[in-house]
Amino acid sequence: MRSEGNDSQKGNGRIRKLLILLVAIVLFAYATEVTQVDLREPLEPKRQENLISLLRELARPDLLSYANETLSTNISVRMPCPEEVKASQVQNEGRTVLLIPNCATTTQDVLSLQGEGFPPNASGLVRWYPAESETTRRLAEFKADANGTFRVDFTMPDIRETADPQRIELQELTARHITGLSDTTLLALDKIVETVLMALMASTIGTILAVPISFMAARNLMTDIKLPLAAIMGSILLLPVGGWLGWWGTQQLVALAALISGSAFVGLGAAVVLAALAVVSVRVNPALSPAETKVAPVAITGLWLGTAVLSLLTLATLAQVGLAAGAWLQAHLGVFAFVGNFIFVLSDLLTLLLPALVGLVGILVGMSLGGRYGQEAVIRLPERAARLLTLGVTMGGTAVFVIGVCLSLFWVNLLGIREYVPETVGGQLQILILPALVVGGLAAAVSLLRPPKYPYPIGIATYTFTRSVLNITRSIEPLMMGFVFVVWVGLGPFAGILALTLHSVADLGKLFSEQVENIDDGPREAVNATGANAVQSVVYAVVPQVTPHYIAYIFYRWDINVRMSTIIGFVGGGGIGFVLQRYLNQLQYSRASVLVIAIAVVVTILDNVSSRIRTRIT
Amino acid sequence: MLKIQNLSKVYEDGTRALTDVSFTVPEGEFVAVIGLSGSGKSTLLRCINRLIEPSSGDIWWDDVHLSHVTGEELRRARRRIGMIFQHFNLVDRSTVLTNVLSGRLGYVNPIASILGRFPEEDVQRAYASLQRVGIRDKAQNRADELSGGQRQRVGIARALMQEPGLVLADEPVASLDPALAHSIMRHLQQINREDGITVLCSLHFLDLVQQYSTRAIALNQGKLVFDGAPHEIDDAKFVEIYGREAERIG
Numbered sequence: 001m002r003s004e005g006n007d008s009q010k011g012n013g014r015i016r017k018l019l020i021l022l023v024a025i026v027l028f029a030y031a032t033e034v035t036q037v038d039l040r041e042p043l044e045p046k047r048q049e050n051l052i053s054l055l056r057e058l059a060r061p062d063l064l065s066y067a068n069e070t071l072s073t074n075i076s077v078r079m080p081c082p083e084e085v086k087a088s089q090v091q092n093e094g095r096t097v098l099l100i101p102n103c104a105t106t107t108q109d110v111l112s113l114q115g116e117g118f119p120p121n122a123s124g125l126v127r128w129y130p131a132e133s134e135t136t137r138r139l140a141e142f143k144a145d146a147n148g149t150f151r152v153d154f155t156m157p158d159i160r161e162t163a164d165p166q167r168i169e170l171q172e173l174t175a176r177h178i179t180g181l182s183d184t185t186l187l188a189l190d191k192i193v194e195t196v197l198m199a200l201m202a203s204t205i206g207t208i209l210a211v212p213i214s215f216m217a218a219r220n221l222m223t224d225i226k227l228p229l230a231a232i233m234g235s236i237l238l239l240p241v242g243g244w245l246g247w248w249g250t251q252q253l254v255a256l257a258a259l260i261s262g263s264a265f266v267g268l269g270a271a272v273v274l275a276a277l278a279v280v281s282v283r284v285n286p287a288l289s290p291a292e293t294k295v296a297p298v299a300i301t302g303l304w305l306g307t308a309v310l311s312l313l314t315l316a317t318l319a320q321v322g323l324a325a326g327a328w329l330q331a332h333l334g335v336f337a338f339v340g341n342f343i344f345v346l347s348d349l350l351t352l353l354l355p356a357l358v359g360l361v362g363i364l365v366g367m368s369l370g371g372r373y374g375q376e377a378v379i380r381l382p383e384r385a386a387r388l389l390t391l392g393v394t395m396g397g398t399a400v401f402v403i404g405v406c407l408s409l410f411w412v413n414l415l416g417i418r419e420y421v422p423e424t425v426g427g428q429l430q431i432l433i434l435p436a437l438v439v440g441g442l443a444a445a446v447s448l449l450r451p452p453k454y455p456y457p458i459g460i461a462t463y464t465f466t467r468s469v470l471n472i473t474r475s476i477e478p479l480m481m482g483f484v485f486v487v488w489v490g491l492g493p494f495a496g497i498l499a500l501t502l503h504s505v506a507d508l509g510k511l512f513s514e515q516v517e518n519i520d521d522g523p524r525e526a527v528n529a530t531g532a533n534a535v536q537s538v539v540y541a542v543v544p545q546v547t548p549h550y551i552a553y554i555f556y557r558w559d560i561n562v563r564m565s566t567i568i569g570f571v572g573g574g575g576i577g578f579v580l581q582r583y584l585n586q587l588q589y590s591r592a593s594v595l596v597i598a599i600a601v602v603v604t605i606l607d608n609v610s611s612r613i614r615t616r617i618t
Numbered sequence: 619m620l621k622i623q624n625l626s627k628v629y630e631d632g633t634r635a636l637t638d639v640s641f642t643v644p645e646g647e648f649v650a651v652i653g654l655s656g657s658g659k660s661t662l663l664r665c666i667n668r669l670i671e672p673s674s675g676d677i678w679w680d681d682v683h684l685s686h687v688t689g690e691e692l693r694r695a696r697r698r699i700g701m702i703f704q705h706f707n708l709v710d711r712s713t714v715l716t717n718v719l720s721g722r723l724g725y726v727n728p729i730a731s732i733l734g735r736f737p738e739e740d741v742q743r744a745y746a747s748l749q750r751v752g753i754r755d756k757a758q759n760r761a762d763e764l765s766g767g768q769r770q771r772v773g774i775a776r777a778l779m780q781e782p783g784l785v786l787a788d789e790p791v792a793s794l795d796p797a798l799a800h801s802i803m804r805h806l807q808q809i810n811r812e813d814g815i816t817v818l819c820s821l822h823f824l825d826l827v828q829q830y831s832t833r834a835i836a837l838n839q840g841k842l843v844f845d846g847a848p849h850e851i852d853d854a855k856f857v858e859i860y861g862r863e864a865e866r867i868g
Contacts, residue, residue: 379688522707526773529667530780531697531724539732540720544711 057589061597065182069175070124076165077111077128078103079156097170104156111154113140115170118148124172126152131162139168184591187579188598194493195575196602199561201497206504207554213505214512215538217466221516225459227375229447230390232458233397234374235367240400242366247359250312254351257316264324271317278310316354322347378452386452394447399440403432467513473506482568493574500561500568508557515549516542555610562606566599619644620666620784620816625675627661635661637840639675643818648810650831650848651820654860658840659820663786666818667699668692679784697724700777704789706769710762714753714772717761718744721779740779747775751805767798774805785809787819791826803830824851
């Protein structure tokens with residue numbers, strides 16, 4: 001029985017192998033058909049000729065610039081031919097040149113140029129100075145043999161009929177000096193630096209954004225986070241409050257700073273005083289003394305707020321001073337004007353971004369406060385009060401969520417309903433409030449299904465959401481992102497930086513979070529067991545374990561960004577790809593070749609450096 | 619006094635790890651927790667400091683309702699419960715000193731600690747703890763440069779930093795040479811006797827149980843099957859705890 005079973009198993013195995021083979025054959029047959037594999041076309045002489053001329057151009061990169069010393073020999077040509085066709089002969093420094101015939105009537109007439117007495121292997125160009133024209137036309141190249149003789153046949157590209165003879169010049173190359181790098185090489189150097197810096201900016205900003213995201217996208221850190229509904233809804237409720245307070249408040253501070261620094265020197269003085277005050281307020285803050293202290297939380301919160309306001313005002317004032325100083329430096333520094341420009345751009349960015357950044361911080365603070373107080377309240381309040389609180393907060397939180405989603409829908413006009421709603425955000429809010437409250441009420445009713453302390457798995461929900469967003473963003477071709485950003489911010493490297501940054505955030509976020517998921521959970525367990533809070537646990541148990549991997553990935557990503565930025569240049573995202581595409585379109589292959597070499601050199605170097613650093617760290 | 623009443627734990631996959639376990643540990647005792655692998659020893663210890671959430675039952679430690687505290691209260695309770703692990707659970711890439719100082723995280727100011735600042739007295743305390751377990755000279759070494767026995771001593775020093783009233787030791791010597799095991803057990807005995815710290819320690823070898831503990835409790839498939847003095851474990855009890863196929867060694 002057993003042996004029969006084995007036989008039938010063996011038979012099954014053979015049939016399966018046969019089937020796999022069959023499927024493979026069909027697959028490759030179809031693939032050959034689909035991918036249009038054709039070996040005949042590439043063998044055609046015309047194609048081969050094209051290929052060879054392309055390769056020859058590519059193999060002669062326009063790296064250096066030359067100065068040529070030439071010896072000119074002039075001979076005259078007549079158009080049209082007179083009745084009696086003749087030949088011309090001239091002599092120049094021992095060289096004899098013969099033109100038979102010395103005239104042309106049509107562009108089909110073949111003229112023959114013969115030389116004698118040239119230095120062995122001498123070479124050069126034959127040029128024609130058409131009558132009434134400022135440019136010359138190239139007729140042929142010549143190359144003498146070992147005896148110093150040559151013969152080239154050519155036709156006139158154009159017939160200009162004149163009474164006087166026209167000039168044909170033999171430019172014999174007698175010496176050639178390298179005078180330096182060609183314009184193409186200089187441009188390539190300029191652009192490759194731009195490319196590397198684009199990649200650097202994108203990698204840096206990408207890393208800064210990806211690190212916090214990676215913790216949210218790590219399953220092992222998020223599974224344990226479960227919160228009661230009141231905490232979740234509390235954070236949603238305080239999200240817009242915190243965001244708006246941060247944004248609006250900072251705008252007032254920026255305006256105040258502009259007022260203070262009407263004169264740059266007054267502004268500088270004010271900035272110094274403000275900074276000193278900020279430092280003092282940090283120094284006296286008991287929350288920063290290492291040991292736990294028992295000071296009223298209200299006092300500490302007040303001090304923190306004061307410090308924040310002082311520091312923000314300092315920054316805003318410094319930015320105003322920077323604007324003035326940068327403009328002045330740019331006008332007075334000459335060659336180093338870019339330093340002034342840098343200060344100006346940085347200050348400008350700071351002024352523009354400060355409200356948005358503080359708004360973001362406000363959102364985080366609001367969410368954490370809402371979450372913490374929601375949780376504490378549910379734990380401390382008696383059952384009935386907790387239920388009531390959960391009801392109210394759920395209604396409010398859901399309403400805020402609904403309004404947020406609707407406002408963004410209006411903004412992107414995904415449903416094409418923008419023309420039916422009021423134009424201002426205020427007006428949109430007015431029509432949204434009632435329906436949002438109705439939805440909130442429904443959500444509150446549904447929330448009654450669970451007890452107020454029921455731990456909702458918000459951690460795993462955040463994880464799933466973050467991961468999905470990362471995966472979708474990662475799968476979008478950076479070329480497409482580059483295109484979108486070119487439409488938004490215009491042609492140039494800035495669009496490229498934004499596209500690469502977005503892709504880097506998604507890519508690094510995913511890679512980083514996988515590293516977090518791969519850590520040894522033991523230390524985290526141990527640190528949690530000491531009574532550390534969530535942030536302490538991440539800093540002491542997770543960060544030391546992932547740092548080397550993070551650094552390795554940052555270099556790896558820089559390397560990738562350099563390569564990608566050449567591609568993004570093709571859609572106008574700046575960098576070397578932009579120039580490469582232009583040369584390819586203009587069929588200037590020997591110039592394109594220089595750019596390709598520059599890319600290859602930089603990528604090789606970066607590849608080497610990054611792999612060295614990676615092996616050293618891990 | 620640690621009081622455990624009707625403690626049960628059912629994992630999400632349906633495994634019953636603990637069933638209706640009740641016992642009381644007066645302060646200052648050295649309790650050995652014995653039983654086969656998978657009998658629920660680790661789950662029991664982790665339920666006490668809530669690394670694992672109990673499904674039902676109550677845990678009281680003095681007047682703290684350990685099984686039901688949350689948030690800040692849980693952190694405050696945890697910081698007085700030290701834990702020692704079979705695989706040491708040190709952060710390999712950090713220094714020994716940092717590992718030991720991390721035992722202080724529940725006490726220090728969170729913001730300062732995130733910036734890596736600890737009060738001077740805590741740093742001194744860390745050196746003193748390392749001195750006590752005999753590896754003060756290794757303070758600046760990376761944790762992964764140490765041998766197994768030294769690593770477990772770092773684990774003990776970290777637990778000592780918590781000024782614990784209770785230490786949970788989960789198979790503290792199972793990954794060590796038998797010769798080193800005694801040295802680690804003596805350290806635990808020392809903190810139990812000199813500092814009056816209650817120790818709950820899960821162990822595999824009966825000779826260690828009888829040499830170091832003042833009391834033993836035994837689990838079999840999540841149920842408490844023995845609670846008494848170590849020398850009371852005779853052959854009949856042994857079969858009850860470990861099953862028929864087990865053989866007594868050591």
